[in-house]
Amino acid sequence: MNNLYNGKEEIVRSREKEENSSKQTKIDADMHKINENKTVKDNGDALSEATTSTSMKESKVIPVLFKVEVPNDWDTEEAIKAIEIMRTSNTDKDIKIKSYSLDDLQVIADIIKKRLTKQIIKKFIKKIVKGIQPDTTENKPIQVSVLVPEQLTMKLTTQKEKIIKGSSHTIKCEISGIPKPNKIWWMKDGLERKGEDSASLVFDEFQPTDEGCYICYAKNAAGTSESDPLSLICLEKPTVLLHSEELQIIKGSNHIIKCSVSGKPIPNTLSWKKRINKDDTTVDLTEAKYAGGTVDSPSLTIKDFDMSDEGTYTCQAINEAGEGCSEDLLLLCIEKLALKLTTQKEKIIKGSSHTIECKISGIPKPNQIWWMKDNVKRKGRDLASLVFKEFQLSDEGCYICYATNAAGTSKSGELTLECIGW
Structure with missing residues (x-):
């Protein structure tokens, strides 16, 4: 009950006595027992029965709610003051005002009586009405209801x-x-x-x-x-995390995209997508090329990785709370370089110019090229072609070309150069 006034509040000074005590106020006391929806009866009502259960030698305090309904044009504050005066100065041995509320002028009173009669209630109601409108020049209806407190x-x-x-x-x-x-x-x-x-x-x-x-x-x-009791359960949308040891996958190798999935409840659906040039395609996990990628085994294995497997991969999980999607993971296919010399042995006339060339293929292109002669690295420009302006006897030997890219280092076969005509 909001804004409840109790005995601790400052006592409002008593009003002056009524100048015209002969004035009568119309009292419309409609007394109801709310929880039974029955009219209170003389001597035989529920309140009477409740009080007679106590020994005649004992007093039993019963809280009763009086709901006072006054005309809309009345000053509520003045009515509250009147009830406060009654509460603090009440000498009634049978009924004591315990507290009251600003809401609807509801008054809770303690009934201190072995047997509550309608006469006692009417007497108390008259006091309430008289206290609220002592100086009224005209009769105005006030409805007072007596309500038995009911269990909430x-x-x-x-x-x-x-x-x-x-x-x-x-x-x-x-x-x-x-x-x-x-x-x-x-x-x-x-x-x-x-x-x-x-x-x-x-x-x-x-x-x-x-x-x-x-x-x-x-x-x-x-x-x-x-x-x-009400049980509250927190659901969490799936969280999907992808991890790959390498983002550039060597052609022909098997590659695993590690995937971890969490959520509450555990996701019941898991799917994979691959995007190439802004076009999304669903990964068909039934193909022999793939393994895993399911709810029970979320990590995805791509077998014999090749150029057709390049793309941006995402994983999506769904549970009762909704769906969650991983961040994009871009995988590229790379292949080791292939180095090829046209011959295995060549004879070059002393003093003549000569060029040997190594053909290199593979993705990505080499980021480093060098030549070895008799297991010693030749100094100079890193090119797939080796140029001799004037071939000399000192240029004779066994030559091998090396090249490196993201897939690793590769080398050509051996080429033996022999100087003649000296």
């Missing part, structure tokens, strides 16, 4: 909810009963959540730490009530 009913819409990690979410407990609750709190896994005092529990960004069993509690004059 707590209802959550579901017993289990699945929430995607990072999303906003609200759970709400529907609370009904009279009077309204004066305290609301939530428990998660048996521990009270601090700072939560409304029937709605808001998560701005739901996290795995928010998972658990939630119960809403509320308290009113009839006691404390609780909702059924």
